[in-house]
Structures are given as structure tokens and as C-alpha cells.
Amino acid sequence: MDLLNELQKNWSVITAAPWAVLSLMALSAAAGWGGAYFLLRHQIDTLKERLTLKDDKITDAEKRIASFTGTAVDKKREIRIRLAQLLSEGESLQSECTAANKDIPEDRINLWAQNAGEYLKNSLDESYSNRLFSDSGVPNMVAVGFLTENQRNAWRWVYARTFRLEQFLQELT
Numbered sequence: 414m415d416l417l418n419e420l421q422k423n424w425s426v427i428t429a430a431p432w433a434v435l436s437l438m439a440l441s442a443a444a445g446w447g448g449a450y451f452l453l454r455h456q457i458d459t460l461k462e463r464l465t466l467k468d469d470k471i472t473d474a475e476k477r478i479a480s481f482t483g484t485a486v487d488k489k490r491e492i493r494i495r496l497a498q499l500l501s502e503g504e505s506l507q508s509e510c511t512a513a514n515k516d517i518p519e520d521r522i523n524l525w526a527q528n529a530g531e532y533l534k535n536s537l538d539e540s541y542s543n544r545l546f547s548d549s550g551v552p553n554m555v556a557v558g559f560l561t562e563n564q565r566n567a568w569r570w571v572y573a574r575t576f577r578l579e580q581f582l583q584e585l586t
Contacts, residue, residue, distance in 0.1 A: 489585055492536050496582050499529045503575040510568040511556050517567045526574055533581070545577045552576070 420427070427434050502525055509518050526546075533541035556568040 493582060493585050495532060495536070496578055496585070499525070499532070500575055500578040500582065503529075503571055503578065507556075507568055507571045507575065510564050510571060511558055511560060513559070517563055519567070522567065522571055529574065529578070537581075541581060544580075545574060547577075548573050 506518060506522050506525060509515065510522075530542040530545055533545055551573045554569065554572055556565050556572075560568070
């Protein structure tokens with residue numbers, strides 16, 4: 414209300430020189446804005462820099478996430494390819510177990526199984542390696558033909574490992 418009282422007291426001066434009053438008001442407004450800008454310019458610049466830095470951090474984080482996702486997808490694909498190779502090798506060994514007049518390739522079977530177990534342990538985790546060597550839940554399949562007991566047992570043992578590898582491939586799909 415003090416402003417209104419001052420205006421009423423000085424109304425005659427204001428009306429006598431309206432251009433001078435308007436110029437003084439414009440000059441005061443410009444000085445106020447300029448002073449505020451001068452005082453806050455540093456803070457505005459700092460805030461702009463912080464926004465730019467945040468944008469850069471967000472961009473970097475998005476790139477890392479995309480890279481990680483791509484890497485995870487590539488690793489999963491690589492694991493599936495290797496499991497398919499191991500499965501193919503196992504199926505080949507199964508065929509060799511049923512070949513007439515041939516010795517069972519026990520050394521190659523053991524090496525194949527050992528390699529498969531190590532790969533699973535290193536690429537996935539130890540639970541996959543443990544499951545590979547477990548017959549629990551594996552259907553009871555029997556090789557047909559005129560086979561010796563050793564041939565049937567070897568075939569069955571390799572079959573259980575290939576069955577597990579097929580399960581792992583399905584889980585990773």
C-alpha cells in the first residue's frame with residue numbers, strides 16, 4: 414500500500430512528465446533484469462554444464478547396456494553352438510557303440526564327456542555339469558540290435574549325456 418500512497422502523492426509529477434517516468438521505469442526494469450542476469454549467469458552456465466554432463470552419462474550408460482545385452486546374446490548363441498557340436502559328437506559316439514566287430518571307443522567317450530562337463534562348468538555353472546552326469550529323469554532307452562552288454566551300457570551312458578545336452582539347448586533357446 415505504500416506504493417499506492419507514493420503514487421498518489423506524486424501523481425502530478427508523473428502526469429507532468431509521462432515520458433520521463435516511462436523511460437525511468439523501462440530503464441529500471443532493464444537494470445533489474447540485467448543485474449539478475451549478471452548475478453545468475455554463472456549459475457545458469459553451471460546448470461547447463463551439469464545437464465550436458467548428465468546427457469553424456471546417460472548416453473554412455475545406454476551404450477554400456479546395449480553392449481552388455483549384445484554380449485549376453487552373443488555369448489548365449491556361442492554356448493548353444495558349442496552344445497550342438499558336443500551333441501553331434503555324442504551322437505556319433507553312440508553310433509560307434511553299436512558298430513559290429515568294433516571296440517567301444519571308451520577313451521574318446523570319456524574325453525568327450527570330460528570336455529563337455531568342463532565346458533558346461535566354465536560357460537554356465539557347475540549345476541549344468543552335475544546335471545550332465547546325472548541319469549535322473551532320463552528316459553530308459555535301450556539300443557536295439559545284436560549288441561554285447563558292454564555296447565548297450567556304453568550306448569546308454571552316451572545317450573543319457575546327449576539327452577541332457579538336448580535339454581540344455583532347449584533351456585537356452
